[in-house]
Amino acid sequence: MTLRPTISVIITNYNYEEYVGHAIESVLSQTRLPDEIIVIDDGSTDSSRDIIRSYGERVQSVFQSNQGIRSVTNSGYASSTGQIVMYLDADDTFYPMAVERVEKALRSGVVKVQFDLDVVDERGRRLGRRMPDFSRRAITEVELAREFNETGTYRWPVTSGNAYSRDFLKQVMPVSPPVSLDGVLNTIAPLYGRIVTISDPQGQYRVHQRNNSRKNSSGKVAFIPDFASRIRYRKQEFDILREHADRLGHQLPTGDLLDNELVFVNYRIMARKLSREDESDRNRSLFDLWAKGIIAIGRGHFRPSVALKHATWICSITLLPAWLVRRLIEIRFSRTQWWSNVRSRLGGAFRS
Template sequence: MDKNSLVSILINNYNYGNFIAEAIDSALNQNYPEIEVIVVDDGSTDNSREIIASYGDRIKPILKKNGGQASAFNAGFAASTGDFICFLDSDDLFKVDKVTAVVNAFQQDKTIGWYFHTLELFGSQLDQKELDSVSSELSGIYDLRPYILRGKLRGSLPFEVNIATSGTCCRRSLLERILPMSEETRITSDDYIKYAALGISKGFISFQPLARQRIHGNNAYTLTPGIEKLRAKTQILTACQLKEKFPELSKFSNNLVAMGISIYWKIGSIEAATQKLLNTYMSTINYLEKAKIYTKVVYYRFIRHRLNTFGFKK
């Protein structure tokens, strides 16, 4: 392993003063020595900035007005200098050997652009039901570009895998193609980064949980009740960004739009700002594409739901 490769750990924070010190400590305590820790505070109104200041020059702080997670990602990446970038939510923790594992994988295969890994859930608000797990023997290099180009991702792997922000790592050269991103998506902005990465590069999926995701009852997304409207909005926003920056992935972005619309059909309402975005998106595609999108909407809303209800997985 090239010990000279610098790794940037980007921590994004908003009002998580109760947790941020643990997140920073987990980044600083990595057993890989060449790291820089960049903490972006997105206009917190609690004691977060006092805690960040207490670390002095051990970290690189960026204190900005509130603009959402996408703006924090943009600011953190712009300030970074590392060859590899690891994202960390301020309520999560890296395990001590996380960065070493990531660098090893990137150094062993110079052609992979991303490294995604699973997370171990913990916290007082965690339902003790075991989530589905996948054998670590399935860890390895995956090239999902052919599936994304055809507009598909579901079914491209022999298992289901959900990757959160704190399980996302990329080469700098790949992120330079993806960022900066639109700052309209205020949370779950990592969806755009992950889908873009999958569509333009092969990478490594690890089923070793190299980070811990805290479930504390105030999570912005994971295991949060009533999340459907946010999921629908995020899918449409992500689709708009993908189509604008990577038009070759339009089949995939069209499918994201269809999934978003199907959720809005289910819940019965759509925000005016999201409707405006959707109208703009639809104005850029032809009638055949629109017909395919609404065919997918009907399938997602009515047919697939019924297949799943009766025990069929499609």
């Protein structure tokens, strides 16, 4: 008889009193309960800790002084014992079968299982988008490995859409990421084994004003991201990738690996248009960046409608004048809040 693997779910929280209870409840409602649920609170000053304590022995609570996201994910791993480790940001949730689906997918030789997340607003209302959107078709382990060998990268979700094998984590933890743990772990994972992709959503990614992804390098919320800082951080993650590849004797493709990631080609073009680009990118022509973006779209396994949206966007920000591009960027990165406000007003109008 094959023993089933033990599973740890680590929920990381900082001042998310309005969300952390929903995250915990989503884990307690799993069809396959984890063997341990660890909630790491990183020095919250709101009522988060009282909410966490209210779950008693159903969760393992770790209260620490505020040390930041880079520390809290490492301390979460150090507190866990599961053969499979899943991280859940406290403002996100899992669907009821997430743990069960991961358990079935993570077998010998697989270092990571990844899955789509439905994007919701601060009230939990679906916005009709997925993160990162695997909806065209399920990419196989072989296809993903081939894509990584050819480009040095692949498409992966944010923190809450990943589950890691402990065999993999034991080889690389603790890590010192430039921003958050998931960026480094997801970047280097293909060097250590196979990756399974579950194409249908197994949870929700919440977009709101206090997402870490909305913060600039000084920690302040900004509607227009600090593209130059994000580019620098991604370059540092690729430096870590090269270190691990050298250690393992894995040959990475030559050239600038950021050229193979549509998100960062977009960031480079937007940074150029806003005159905020990273110093090392200033020798790149706009046409060259546009061409790299079109290639990345073609390689991205997107549904035709999604590919068309990406192509329309990248052509627009390349060709339009800077003042108009700035306005489009402002709209794009505040659209969730704008749409949420519209829905709230419409709902209020119908109730009155």
